[in-house]
Amino acid sequence: LCHGKEAPLKKMKTGDWIIYYSPKVQLNESTPYQKFTALGRVVDDHIFQFDMGNDFIPFRRKIDFMECRETFIHPLISQLSFIKDKKYWGYSFRFGHLQISEDDFKVIKEEMTEMKED
Structure with a gap:
């Protein structure tokens, strides 16, 4: 998370969810x-x-990871409200750590955990 910086980890609390995006x-x-x-x-x-x-020696937090499948962002861009400019969608990730709405979280989580045949 942000290459091991401590500050983003301090913003999180027990029970918070995290989704990793890999550009x-x-x-x-x-x-x-x-x-x-x-x-x-x-x-x-x-x-x-x-x-x-x-x-x-990066900073870390203990995370209980779920079994999920890696999911391309492109099919989801139009559904995600935190991406303000759909043409330049990558700009949304420029700071490396951002809080998203519960609705956006549900869209991503559903896609990552839905059982589909690849």
Whole structure:
């Protein structure tokens, strides 16, 4: 979440939901991915640091992740109210952490957890 910054994690509380959006396949690559990739719920109020190696020690929170399927954002853009400009939809993610409405959450969660044959 925001490359391990502490501030966004402090805004969350126990019971809050989190949806991860992955714009690229890997951090330092340009290959687009553009999918919602994980869905979970905040377990407690404890924020901690975790040594990932190579002098990278990001802040983390314990999340109870649900089983879900990765979901392309493109079919959902027209339904999501937090995306104000549908043409430049990626702009909505520029800060890396944002709160969305319950309705938007339900649209994404339903798509990620609905059982469909791929």
